[in-house]
Amino acid sequence: MEKFKVVVWCESCQDDEEGCFGGSAEVIGEAFESWEAAAKAGAQYCGELPYRYRIEQDDPD
Numbered sequence: 001m002e003k004f005k006v007v008v009w010c011e012s013c014q015d016d017e018e019g020c021f022g023g024s025a026e027v028i029g030e031a032f033e034s035w036e037a038a039a040k041a042g043a044q045y046c047g048e049l050p051y052r053y054r055i056e057q058d059d060p061d
């Protein structure tokens with residue numbers, strides 16, 4: 001079954017090793033059953049923060 005994961009990063013800290021997520025990106029939470037559930041979790045996580053997120057398919061292969 002397809003799973004989805006949420007990758008978040010901070011717009012303000014990209015490439016800043018001292019910044020959020022070490023200036024990189026991070027997968028949050030668990031794998032989600034649907035794209036919608038992943039998008040909701042991503043939106044909630046980012047909230048008012050200068051974070052961006054993208055949904056990736058978690059390919060088990």
Ligand SMILES: [Zn+2]
Binds near residue numbers: 010011012019020
């Ligand atoms: Zn930041």
